[in-house]
Amino acid sequence: MAVRRRRVPAIVAAASILIVALAAAVLWPATYRSTGTILIEQQEVPVDLVRSMVSSYADQRLQVITQRVMTSENLMRIIDRYQLYPERRRKDPREVLLNRMRDDVHFSMISADVVDPRMGRPTKATIAFSVSYDSPSAVIAAKVANELATLYLNENLTSRRQTADDTATFLTAEGDRLSKQIDELGVKLAAFKEQNVNNLPELSQLNMQLMNRAEEELRETDTRVRSLDQQIVYLDAQLAQLTPTEQLYTETGQRILSPADRLKTLKSEYARATAIYAPTHPDILRMKREIDGLEKQVGRVDTGNDLARQLSDAKSQLAAAREKYASDHPDVQQLERLVASLHTAMRDAPLTSEAVRSDPDNPAYIQVSAQREASVNERAALQKKNAVLRKRIADYERRLSASPEIAREYSTIMRELENAQLKYSEVRQKQMEATLAKNLETERKGERFTLIEPPMASEQPASPNRPALVVIGVLLSFGAAVGMVLLLEAVDTSIRGRRDIEALVSVPPLAVLPWIETPADRAARSRIRRLSLAGAATSFVAAIVMVHFLYRPLDVLWAVAWRRFFG
Template sequence: MIGGGGERGTGWLLDVWRRRKWLAIVVFAAALVAGVTAARYVPNVYEATATVLVEEPQTDLAAASRLDRRLQQITQEIQSRSRLEQLIQAYGLYPQLRSRYPAEVAVQRMRRDIRTEFKAPPVAGGAASTLAFAITYRAANAVTTARIANALAAFYLEEDVKLRGRKAGEAVQVLKEQLDDVTRKLQEQRQKMGTYPVDSPAGLPQQTTVDLAALGRLHADVRSTSDERLRALDRRNDILRRLAEAESTGPAATLEAPTRLARLKGELAELRRRFSDKYPDVIRVQAEIAALEEQGATEKPVPAEAAPVAPSAAVTRLKDSLAEVDAEIRKLKADEESFRTEEAAYTQRIDSAPQRQRALEEVSRDYQATRDTYDSLRRRYEQARLDDVAEGSSGDPRFRILDAAVVPTGAAAPNRLMLLGLALAAALGLAVGATALSEHLDTSFHSVDDVAAFVSVPVLASIPRIVTERDRRRQRTRFCMATLTVLVGLLLVATSFRSLARVEDGLVATLARGRS
């Protein structure tokens, strides 16, 4: 049914698409949903590396050969079944594998997750040289990777001490030197952590909640002090008003206009030193001065020899009250400034808490890794002191931990972008394959040309399909049911692959090995 010309082939492809488009769409969607779900929920794989330094007192061909044999022997010992089972049991590794398969499966899996890489080959000759090698462990838990890598590096040191055949005292000395190195590094990191004010709870990032509560109390104190100061200012204004009334209605009213004008100008100068020109009392005094100056030309001045009248008792009491209110206002203003200073200090402390937290976590991570190494070396050092086994001395190289493994901050696998690309390509391939297979297995005729190409007799007539309204309703019903079924199927596929990606250890290991 496929024509030889390009135009006929294109038309046939369009016919196939019209007949099989829903099959292709469903297969493509199912495959894509499965792939995207697996790529999204597959667990991360982390890697941590510990570096061991080999100190060689002498290097020649024989020494290099002995070193190679010793490294191979130590590697075999560390990756033995008994040693790996101890690690698996101690750290609770591969719980799903151990629950479903024999213990040997978990041991084989751990052997695949351990990688030893030499940083530099042994140098033959008379000059001294060093050799460093890295022990890398991968797992789905970042903290576990660092601990296992440090434990494996510590095993190398332990087996190195045993295989060098030294006496118990010499073995203790080697461990003591390694312990001293780690102790010095631990002290340096402790000094870095000492820069944080751990003795003062207010300097720790954990005190943010307490600081926020204190800041809230300071806000309330500032508002309360500000309200009290405003009330005091209102009382002061009231006293000034009453004082002005008392002075205008009492004996002071008999003062000469020039004398009162001078007094008002002095009061205006005093008010301007304290307040702005828009202050109500300043405006009031200015108005009184202007009124007196306007009346100066019409009023007859009183002889200057008139004696001033002493202020009344009410005026004296009002002035005393005014002094008390002024003192209270100054105190409230000082308290408010103090509260605002403390408020700014707490605000700055709260704003800088995230930066202090990140810096403290970074220092604590390195300190914890060194602390784990120190604890491991300390236990072996104490055990070596109790050993009374005489061992022969040798001049073989010694191992020393150069860099302890730290908790990785980023995942090493899987490459989710690559997985999404593979899922898209696989979905397209499956859709095309399903369409081609369905078309190949379909032996029915779909057009008059198909019939004419298959039989030798001419086609006399073509009867189109008669579709009634009932047929259309049935077709819509079948389409809705099929759509619902497809959606439920896609949901089941997504749920199944999500669960599979989360629990299948073998899938994670395969993706991690594919990346490395």
């Protein structure tokens, strides 16, 4: 009954909503979307053989590339190139145009279930992505989408090459720096070795052995020197018992004196004879001539010692004679003259006078003297050797005492050199890998973007969805009609039946008179029925026409339906 009473407002509300929906479906301008799909292909060369320098995941790189592509410069260049948004460009600032452009660009990733080769468990991986652009013109949408896809392809290629180039350049510079550092450490190590050529740590054991050997030689040399000292003392004692010249005897057993000994004897006899005889005595003259001849032959001899001994003996005899005899006794006078003569001879032949001695000819003396001279020479050589050995031992001790500090500095330099060489080897290995990766990217054998579905001019608009708008309009029209009926019933306070009276007075009525339909009511109901049927027919026809022109031709729909249900 409520629907019958409120049918006119309900029809008006439903018709209004339906007309608005139909107008929106018909008048809403079409927006075309052109989409390009780009496949992320893995590198052709196995990763175990050549590693790429781009180590980030595909979705991370896509986000970075998207930020680089969607820069204001790139978008404004596309807007200017294709004359996008002509109405807005006359009145809106650049920021508004860029925001509108970013809203019209759509980016989506395409993932697939794969098995992670490193972890061995299933995961989702990005294998492709799509780039779309919405425009009122299908051709413009395709051109802009192609431009965006090209930017993605070029940016990926450029970024990968740039990454490979930067990595190779960095590793080359780092390798050169480490090579220079190694050269400097090598020069430093060579200078250190040159300064401490005998104190290096690897020579410590050798220095210790050499010092021990030198100490043993020194002990042996000292022992030999002490032995030679004893031998020299023994030989000196033997020499003291031997005369340099060999004693010769006549057939009668009388000793034959050498010229030097004969000269000494004659001088002693001459000093004694001058005390007894006058200077003109024949014996005095004979001894004088013989002394002069011998001096010419052997030169002057040292007679001071002999004269001193004779003088001492003469003084002793004189003292003894004076005790026995008077001063005028001939023996006393003779001894006084002898003492005076010896004093005179002492003045003529002092103790320091030079003497020319003949070479020794006693074989025993010569042998012992040669042994002594050899021992003395050997002792002098051993003394020199001792000095050299002591100096050498002091040098070894200095080396060993300085060895710990030198070893510390040496180990520091060697550790720095080994670390630099290790780093250099690692960098050079990485540089070779970077060079291979660079060639991989240059020849496009690495991971790359491939446009598998280029953007094309769409034949069907992406929006609006006109059939959906019509369906939504129909649903909303029914909803509006129901809502209008419920709203009017809720605000209406008039009494229309037995229930309203019972609710109002809480007393049941005595009788209920039925609705008496008049001819006017029947005519009005028939008119409304005809209008409803006409409106429904008109809506159905309009819906059929809109489906034919806005969604898909009716013959195509009929063929599709026939093939689905009867084919």
